[in-house]
Amino acid sequence: SYELTQPPSVSVSPGQTARITCFGHALPNQYAYWYQQKPGQAPLLVIYKDSERSSGIPERFSGSSSGTTVTLTISGVQAEDEADYYCQSTESSGSPHVVFGGGTKLTVL
Amino acid sequence: EVQLVQSGAEVKKPGESLRISCKGSGYSFTTYWITWVRQMPGKGLEWMGRIDATDSSTDYSPSFQGHVTISVDKSISTAYLQWNSLKASDTAMYYCARLYGHYFDNWGQGTLVTVSS
Numbered sequence: 001s002y003e004l005t006q007p008p009s010v011s012v013s014p015g016q017t018a019r020i021t022c023f024g025h026a027l028p029n030q031y032a033y034w035y036q037q038k039p040g041q042a043p044l045l046v047i048y049k050d051s052e053r054s055s056g057i058p059e060r061f062s063g064s065s066s067g068t069t070v071t072l073t074i075s076g077v078q079a080e081d082e083a084d085y086y087c088q089s090t091e092s093s094g095s096p097h098v099v100f101g102g103g104t105k106l107t108v109l
Numbered sequence: 110e111v112q113l114v115q116s117g118a119e120v121k122k123p124g125e126s127l128r129i130s131c132k133g134s135g136y137s138f139t140t141y142w143i144t145w146v147r148q149m150p151g152k153g154l155e156w157m158g159r160i161d162a163t164d165s166s167t168d169y170s171p172s173f174q175g176h177v178t179i180s181v182d183k184s185i186s187t188a189y190l191q192w193n194s195l196k197a198s199d200t201a202m203y204y205c206a207r208l209y210g211h212y213f214d215n216w217g218q219g220t221l222v223t224v225s226s
Contacts, residue, residue, distance in 0.1 A: 001171070033212040035154075042216040043146075043154065054214070084158055086154050090211055096168040098144070098156040108151075 002026065002027045002091040011107040013076035018074040020104045022087030025068055032070040033088045034063060034080075037103075043086065047072060074106070111135040113143075113217035115203055120223045121195050128191040131205030138186035139163045142183045144210035145179060145190045148219075152189045159208055160188060195224045 001052035004024040005048045012018045023030060032048050035043040050070055060075045074081055087101040116130040131143060146161040158169035160179045167179050178191040188205060203220050206213035 031211065035213075037154075042219050043206075043213070044216070045212065045214055048212050048214075068127040085154075088154075088212060096159065098159075098172060100146075100154040100156060 001099075002099050003031075004087050004099055006101040006104045008088060009105045009107065011109055013061075013109045014079060015076055018077050018081070018106055020072045020074075020085050020087075020106065022070045022072075022101050023088055024070075024087075024099075024101075026091050027065065027068050027070055027089060028063070030089050030093065031090070032063070032065065034072045035086045035088065037086065038083045046085070067106055071081045076093050076108075077108055079108050082106055087098060111207065111214055111215045113207060115205060115217040115220045118221040118223070121224070122226055123194075123196055123224055125195050125224075126191070126193050127195055127222065128189050129203060129222065131160075131188045131190075131217050132189070133186045133207070136207075137200075139183050143179075143181065143188040144206050144208045144213060145177075145188075146204045146206060146213075147173075147201050148204065154204075157190070157203075162186075162188065195222075196223050197226075202222045 006022050024038040034047040036046045037043045050065040062073045064071050084103045086103045112134045114132050139162045144157045145157040147155045157173045158179050160167045181188045205217040207215040
């Protein structure tokens, strides 16, 4: 079955740049999406179609794609950005089956 | 404002049945698919399946096919997730979400299901 691979954890100091990667063999042909989940809350869409920022998401959040890897970048990280981040995609445009990455815990030191 | 409001937390015994709900408002309910996502304690998100709110057609993840049933009552803008015989391993938070193309743009608040003898 199709898998998306994320690092389990990323740590940065406030004001630095955090980069969270997501690897999947179908990502050159399928869009990726990113969700933020804070403790006790439902996931929140952050980035759609690789690099489009969802409504209300701060400009410090951006997304990019390069081959089989997509990256969520948070510039000037703030304490409130500490959360779990999940990438999501599908294996093919004709497949209804959604896949999530394992999630990355972002720790703001 | 688009809202998905889920039913409250449930505590059940193994072998019992359960149906949880997800009511949509603030948009045309039958225009979108509704999906269900499981999150086991301390773990990541798992896609369970989806339902077309127009005609009730469904797609399930192979991991959940045959273990749960997704249904919808479009007359009351509500989707359901149902188990016929719960197991302890079904203990988890369950989220519904609106499917917009290939992603989820609005989520319910989650329903915690605890299965314990």
